[in-house]
Amino acid sequence: MKILITGASGFVGSNLARRLLANKQVVIGLDRPRTGKTSQAPEGVILHEGDIRSKDIYPLFKGVDIVFHLAAKNDIYACQEDPVETISGNVHGTANVFEAARRAGVKKVVFSSSSVLEEGEERLKGFYAISKMACEKIAEGYRAAFGLNYVLLRYFNVYGPGQDWGRAHPPVMSAFIINVLKGKRPTLFEGSEENKRHFVYIDDINDFHMLCVNDERVNNKLFRLAGGRSVSITETWKIIKKLMGTDIEPVVKPRMASDIVVQPVADISDAVSLGWEPKTSLEEGLQKMIEYLKEEFAQGRIK
Helix, strand or coil: CEEEEECCCCHHHHHHHHHHHHCCCEEEEEECCCCCCCCCCCCCCEEEECCCCCHHHHHHHCCCCEEEECCCCCCHHHHHHCHHHHHHHHHHHHHHHHHHHHHHCCCEEEEEEEHHHHCCHHHHCCHHHHHHHHHHHHHHHHHHHHCCEEEEEEECCEECCCCCCCCCCCCHHHHHHHHHHCCCCCEEECCCCCCEECCEEHHHHHHHHHHHHHCHHHCCEEEEECCCCCEEHHHHHHHHHHHHCCCCCCEEECCCCCCCCCCCCCCCHHHHCCCCCCCCCHHHHHHHHHHHHHHHHHCCCCC
């Protein structure tokens, strides 16, 4: 099977590419030019640089069976600071990917949506959520108008080795671990004991990705993919502190008005009904992530 991944150099995309290659699939990667940054796409991916908003990408979709559309502007704070770029990249880019898939006769597009759409009315007002909601509607529109199959996946805080720790607003787990490696005190905000997340390990996400490749029952449906339990940001820090054997204590700062406390409830029953389940405990996944970041630090890639 021939599978195209947008965002193949990113965290989820590179891990997915690795799994697909191990299953003897032909993998085409599409990513924006990464000036000054090394691609994480594994050896074996047929990698192309391009803008998902450009019609120049259309020839890459020829002969492709399935598209995993993972490329997106996904830093919530950065999205809020630049609404126009967020809508351009996420919404225009997604419509163009679906159009490329339609013209090429692709069988299915798997779209990476977000748990931000499950986090209450205040979250839904943000530009990242607005863009993801629009993209889900685009998928439904292309099925209704052209019969193009889709799968919508609302990821709940995916983590694991390869997570993008270098971005302007690092994911919370990476930030905690890197601060400890540097001997610095991490930051917690007031209310962190009530601010919860459903973290889900990257390997478990890829188990469902493989279902998307091999099982037609997923077609034209939405699935929520989350770990087994929700944990507070405070509890997450305590687990990391224990696993790393540190006595560092966090700095507690007042919460910014724009930083919304959420307590999402992830209904994963539809995914479970197909035989999927999150298998990796939070402690096990965090230990693997710590080992990965320790190596990055030892190699001097974390400054």
